[in-house]
Amino acid sequence: MRDLRQDYSDIQSMKFQDDGVIPNHPHLPVLLYKGVWRTEPTRAESDLNRNGWGNSWINGVYDYHHYHSNAHEVLAVMSGFVRLIIGGENGKKVYLESGDVVVLPAGTGHKRLEASPDFRIAGAYPGGMGYNTRTGKPGERPEALQEILEVPVPGTDPVYGEGGPLTKLWLNRRV
Template sequence: MNEPRENIETFYFQDDGVIPNNPNLPVLLYKGIWAKDPSRTESLLNSNNWGNSWINGVYDYHHFHSNAHEVLAVVSGFVQLILGGEKGQRVYLQTGDIVVLPAGTGHKRLEASSDFRIAGAYPGGTSYNTRTGAPGERPEVLREIHDVPIPDTDPVYGNEGPLLELWNKGK
């Protein structure tokens, strides 16, 4: 599916001492990419080899995945997230918006509409963990984040696209 490549934003987050983030790889925000047909969101992610997918919400506490990158695509409604930890960036997402979080990137739901639903998926269908920044997990998560490979595909554009271009520069 040929999607327009405008309206893509990037954010970099440094380790804040609790949430490690991923200072080498940017968060990618694709605005309104799939707004015309959000019902196909999960199947489109899967067709681009981002699997182990689900449709639900986002936790209301800071968390991250140290062993997998994650894509979140809004299927309905709106959500305000904070990315990167307590002093991170607030982002507003609505139907059709997609955010790609490199392994280690903190995220938390601040507010959402009652009809909010989001699809999540992972490159190659990776099984993911959920971490909160507990002090005892830090040495292990830093190793895990470092070892997560760059995906073979962009969740929106497939075999090419901003993720591959930007992330292959950063690793």
């Protein structure tokens, strides 16, 4: 595996606009690391924790649109595959398989469309922060929009740790 600390060409970046229901993040893109943990995907949770992303869990992804307005989230596929839609109802469909990692900035909508029977994913949050779950209800929107702007850029990359690509890519985008 190449060291992406200097070359970020293998990381896919996706930006989503507020669709009126799912706010998405106004400045930060979703980052997709394809196959970075292909050789040892079952270590995803411990690797995320080692890189400063905690409050972790192993499970699946909800089958309805939701987002976290008070925390960024990383999802690392440990086994099987999943097809997600990211960014809300009109977002992008993404296929993830064992070894893939996706980082969702605060406010980014995501929903499971389908998954293999053996699908398992590890999720975590920078610094082990707590998170909420929002679904786009009109009453939650004003508070959610403010919370999204207050979530700081993480100090570490969930895959590469300190000095990793996320910290550089996101710091360059923050307004």
